[in-house]
Amino acid sequence: MTAARLARPLRAVITAALVLVLALCPVWGGDGARSTLIVFAYYAALAQMWNLLAGYAGLVTFGQQLFIGLGGYTLAVGCERIGLGVWSAFALAAVVTGALAVPVGALTFRLKGGYFAVGSWVIAEIFRLSFGNWSYVSNASGMFIRPARSVDPWLLYYVAIGLLLGMVALVVATLRSRAGLGLMAIRDAEDAAAGLGVHVWRVKLLAFVIAAAGTGLIAALITVQTPFIQPNAAFSIEWSAQVSFMAVVGGLGTVEGPIIGAAIYVVLQHRLGGSGAIHLIVVGAVSVIVMLVAPRGIAGLVRDRWGWTLFPVARRPPVKADRAP
Amino acid sequence: MTMQLIETLLNGLLLGGLYGLIGLGLSINFGTMRVVYLAHGDLIVLAAYFLVVALVPLGIPALVAAAIVVPVLFAVGWALQRFIVGWSLGRGILPPLIVTFGISMVLQNVLLLFATADARTLQTSLASSGVRLGSITVPTVRIIDFAVGVGCLGLLLAILGRTALGRALRATSDDADTARLMGVDPRRMYAVAAGISAATGAVGGVLLSATRTFYPTTGSEALLVAFEVVVVGGLGSLTGTFLGGILLAMAQLLAALWPGPSYSQVAAHVVVLLVLVFRPQGLLPRTAP
Numbered sequence: 001m002t003a004a005r006l007a008r009p010l011r012a013v014i015t016a017a018l019v020l021v022l023a024l025c026p027v028w029g030g031d032g033a034r035s036t037l038i039v040f041a042y043y044a045a046l047a048q049m050w051n052l053l054a055g056y057a058g059l060v061t062f063g064q065q066l067f068i069g070l071g072g073y074t075l076a077v078g079c080e081r082i083g084l085g086v087w088s089a090f091a092l093a094a095v096v097t098g099a100l101a102v103p104v105g106a107l108t109f110r111l112k113g114g115y116f117a118v119g120s121w122v123i124a125e126i127f128r129l130s131f132g133n134w135s136y137v138s139n140a141s142g143m144f145i146r147p148a149r150s151v152d153p154w155l156l157y158y159v160a161i162g163l164l165l166g167m168v169a170l171v172v173a174t175l176r177s178r179a180g181l182g183l184m185a186i187r188d189a190e191d192a193a194a195g196l197g198v199h200v201w202r203v204k205l206l207a208f209v210i211a212a213a214g215t216g217l218i219a220a221l222i223t224v225q226t227p228f229i230q231p232n233a234a235f236s237i238e239w240s241a242q243v244s245f246m247a248v249v250g251g252l253g254t255v256e257g258p259i260i261g262a263a264i265y266v267v268l269q270h271r272l273g274g275s276g277a278i279h280l281i282v283v284g285a286v287s288v289i290v291m292l293v294a295p296r297g298i299a300g301l302v303r304d305r306w307g308w309t310l311f312p313v314a315r316r317p318p319v320k321a322d323r324a325p
Numbered sequence: 326m327t328m329q330l331i332e333t334l335l336n337g338l339l340l341g342g343l344y345g346l347i348g349l350g351l352s353i354n355f356g357t358m359r360v361v362y363l364a365h366g367d368l369i370v371l372a373a374y375f376l377v378v379a380l381v382p383l384g385i386p387a388l389v390a391a392a393i394v395v396p397v398l399f400a401v402g403w404a405l406q407r408f409i410v411g412w413s414l415g416r417g418i419l420p421p422l423i424v425t426f427g428i429s430m431v432l433q434n435v436l437l438l439f440a441t442a443d444a445r446t447l448q449t450s451l452a453s454s455g456v457r458l459g460s461i462t463v464p465t466v467r468i469i470d471f472a473v474g475v476g477c478l479g480l481l482l483a484i485l486g487r488t489a490l491g492r493a494l495r496a497t498s499d500d501a502d503t504a505r506l507m508g509v510d511p512r513r514m515y516a517v518a519a520g521i522s523a524a525t526g527a528v529g530g531v532l533l534s535a536t537r538t539f540y541p542t543t544g545s546e547a548l549l550v551a552f553e554v555v556v557v558g559g560l561g562s563l564t565g566t567f568l569g570g571i572l573l574a575m576a577q578l579l580a581a582l583w584p585g586p587s588y589s590q591v592a593a594h595v596v597v598l599l600v601l602v603f604r605p606q607g608l609l610p611r612t613a614p
Contacts, residue, residue, distance in 0.1 A: 060419050062363075062426065107598065110605045111556070113418040114361025118552045119601070122594050125549065129591040237545060241430055248423055277434040284430030291423045292412050 011310055022161050026154060034157050038225060040266045041160040045167040045218045046239070047246035047258030049211040052171050054244070055253035056180070057207040058187035060113075062240040063120020064215055066104065066127055067097045069235035071216030072223040073131065076143045081136070086147050090220045097216025098209050105208040109201065121237060128235035142230030151224055160221060164259075167214055168311065171255055174210060175313040179203050187253075238280070245283045249290050251299025255311035260298050329582070332461045337578045339467035341571030342474030343536060347529045347547055348554030348566045349481065350522040356561060357498045357518035358414060363425040364405070366548030367432035368523045372398050372530030373539055374436055377445050387449055387535075395527045402523020406516040414515070429544065436541035447534040470532050477525055478567050484521075485563075494518055546590075553597045559607025568608050572596065 025033060046064075053059040071093040078089025104123055111119040132140040174180050182203040185193035194200045223229050242265065243258075250261025265283075272279040294301055302308050347369060354362040372394050380390035405428060413420035446452075451469065455462040485491035496504040497514040505511055533539060533547070550573065558569025573593045580592030600607065 054419060058418075060422050062422075107601050110601050113359075114355075114363075114422050115552070115556065115560070117422055118361060118363070118549070119556070119597075122549060122553065122597055126591055126594045126598070129587075129594070133587055133591075241426070244423060244426065252419070277438040280434040281431050281438070284427040284434070288409065288424050288427035288431075291420050291427070292409070295416065295420060 011312075014310060019165065023158075025157065031153070034153060036266060036270075038157055038160045039269075040262055041164040042218050042222055043242065043246060043265055044259045044262035045164045046215060047243045047250070047262050048164075048167045048171055048255070049214040049218070050240075050243040051247040051252060051254075051258045052174065052207055052214075053211050055247060055257070056171075056175060056187060057183045057204055058190065059204060059208065060117045061120045062117045062237065062244070063108070063122075063124045064211070064243060065235050065237060065239040066120065066124035067101070067212045067215040068219040068222075068239050069124070069127055069131070069231065070100060071097050071219030072229045072234045073137060074216065075148075075220040075223045076145050076229045077137065079145050079147045080143055086145075086151060086224060090217070090224065093220035094213040094217040097219075098213030101209040101212030102205065104212075105205045109204060121240070124235050124237075128231050131231035131235065137231075140231055142228060142233075145223060145227040145229070148224045148227035156221070156225055160225075163218060163221060167218070168255060168259075170210065170214065172311050172313060174207070175255075179206055180313070183207055241280065241283060245287045247297075248287050249297055251297030251301075251303075252295075254297070254299040254303065254309070255313060256309070257297050257299040264298075328460055332463075333578045333582050334575055335458075335461065335463060336467060337575030338571055339463065339471040339574075340536070340578065341567075341574035342471030343467075343529060343532050343570070344550055344554050344574045345558075345567035345570030346470075346474040346477055346525060346532070348551045348558065348570050349478065349563060350525045350529070351548075351551040352555050352558075352561070352563055352566045353481070353518055353522040353525070355555070356563075357494055358421075358515045360410070360414070360421040360425070361552070362410075362519070362522065363422060363548060364429040364432060364544075365522065365526060365551055366546065367429045367436075367544035368398060368402060369526040369530040369533060369547045370436065370539060370541065370544040371401070371432055372527035373447075373534040373543075374440050374445070374541075376531055377447050377534050378440050381447065387447060391528075391531045394531060395524050398527035398530075399520040399524040402526070403516045403520035405523075406519035407512075410519065411512055411515060429548070433541050433544050436544075440541065442540055442542075444538040444540060445534070446538045447531075449535055451535055466532075466535050470536060473528060473532060474567070474570075477528055478563060481521075481525070482563060490517070550593065553593055555607075556597055557600050557607055559610040562607075562609040565607055565609030572608070 022037065025037060029037075046068075050061070050064055053061055074093040074096045075086075075089045078084040078092050079086055084092065104120075108116055108119045108123065131137055137143060175183070182193065182198040185196070185198055186200055186203060190200060219234075246261030246265050247258050248261070249264055250259065251257025268282065269279065272282060290297060296304065350369075351362060351365050354360055354365065375397065376387075376390050376394050380393060381387060385393070409428065410421060410424055413424040451466045454465045456465055456468060485494060493504070493509045494514055494517070496507065496509055497511045501511040504514070553573055554569040555566055556569070557572055558565035558567065573596060576592045576596045577589040581589035
């Protein structure tokens with residue numbers, strides 16, 4: 001990463017301008033823009049969490065739908081069965097998914113590489129099938145979340161945008177921390193990282209728990225918006241297909257990538273509407289092509305060509321004047 | 326009750342032959358190129374659709390059609406490896422996972438688009454016939470599952486252990502760079518391995534179509550079965566893979582007996598969890614090629 005970066009003030013101005021445009025949506029946009037941007041915000045936030053695992057921690061997973069389902073069901077059960085308010089149940093979703101990530105991670109980390117990816121999927125399947133057999137959550141027929149219907153859509157919009165900004169800040173903060181440096185070291189060379197004193201297991205689990213809690217929180221928000229949940233949809237592998245597409249096309253291992261990828265995905269979804277099969281064929285084929293032709297995605301191409309990054313997290317070695325040629 | 330239990334275990338043993346066969350393909354791909362081939366289940370289902378939707382309606386007898394499906398799937402697996410998956414190798418674990426997952430999505434949804442989501446199965450006289458063993462009746466098709474599964478395992482072990490091709494495959498698996506120095510082209514070997522893997526998948530797909538109904542989404546189910554068979558059996562051991570298949574099939578059929586049919590799928594997943602907790606190396610860890 002020796003390419004020149006955008007100057008710090010310029011980065012701040014671009015970020016502030018984007019945030020301002022989003023914040024002023026009620027002024028320039030209507031209900032259509034609002035619902036599109038809500039969907040964009042939660043896809044971008046979900047992809048951000050997947051990217052933290054696959055792009056930075058070397059934990060490629062096809063099992064994040066476990067935390068999507070659990071986060072959604074925490075909200076549904078909290079509101080409909082326990083009688084919590086919508087926003088307390090929303091906060092509870094992060095706690096439940098984050099706590100469950102500890103035993104799930106402890107178990108699945110025993111599998112390496114591709115087997116970890118599929119092992120996480122199997123755990124999600126266990127939950128999908130069990131929730132389908134569980135009468136407390138109305139089996140496979142699903143639950144309506146009645147209190148969520150009275151949530152003001154613009155409030156939902158600001159929570160969604162806030163959540164996206166929060167997830168971006170969380171990822172940037174994690175990556176700039178000591179643990180983040182450890183994560184990237186693990187991704188690049190696990191054994192070497194361990195040899196240099198990185199607590200590999202602990203750092204991976206930290207990333208896994210952060211991603212699970214973030215994913216659970218976003219899923220709860222999705223469920224507030226729907227407001228309906230069903231095990232076959234909530235624990236569906238399609239979530240993994242979507243978020244991996246966004247992270248790969250946008251640019252793995254970059255903070256901008258998942259946001260760019262989510263924007264492309266939302267446009268694609270609008271264009272292809274109608275048939276689910278054609279949409280998924282395009283998503284699958286584009287993932288394959290991008291992975292083979294431009295494995296660093298759009299953000300990677302931009303970075304390689306012009307050296308631009310909006311959220312730099314790579315460290316630059318200090319330049320010593322006396323070593324300069 | 327005891328008879329019912331024995332019948333269930335016997336059925337599990339026999340169905341395990343098919344599960345083991347489904348797992349073999351994943352094991353071969355991982356064994357040679359260290360890739361978890363996420364489209365394996367969809368290749369199995371592709372073979373089943375090719376047989377039931379394309380060939381049998383033309384009036385081709387099932388056995389002849391099966392003899393067409395296997396080499397065609399070998400070619401499909403070979404070509405996918407040579408022209409798509411192969412390009413993703415050597416850059417870490419992520420690219421081949423994304424690529425094979427993408428292929429899986431494309432295959433599954435192409436099947437959905439052209440063959441619809443209707444349940445399919447191969448209509449044969451086998452489906453209803455059974456073999457009586459004392460007071461137990463075993464479906465003939467499951468006996469065939471087991472016999473063909475064991476036959477494929479034997480054939481594979483013979484190819485890997487006793488032929489020049491098998492030696493080259495094992496050499497590539499052990500050390501691709503040194504194999505290249507000895508005149509073995511790893512990319513050719515990977516394509517051959519992917520072809521063999523898809524061919525075992527085709528045999529599995531033919532048996533699957535005669536054993537049960539299937540849908541385009543059965544591909545994901547088959548991939549998970551293959552994965553579980555491999556994890557339970559022990560990574561890198563073909564014989565262990567086979568034992569894993571038997572254990573999983575028994576668990577599924579026992580769970581269908583008690584607590585009930587809607588628990589059979591989850592039972593196999595739970596067995597995998599237990600193996601991960603108590604014996605993460607699997608039943609037979611890394612012995613045979």
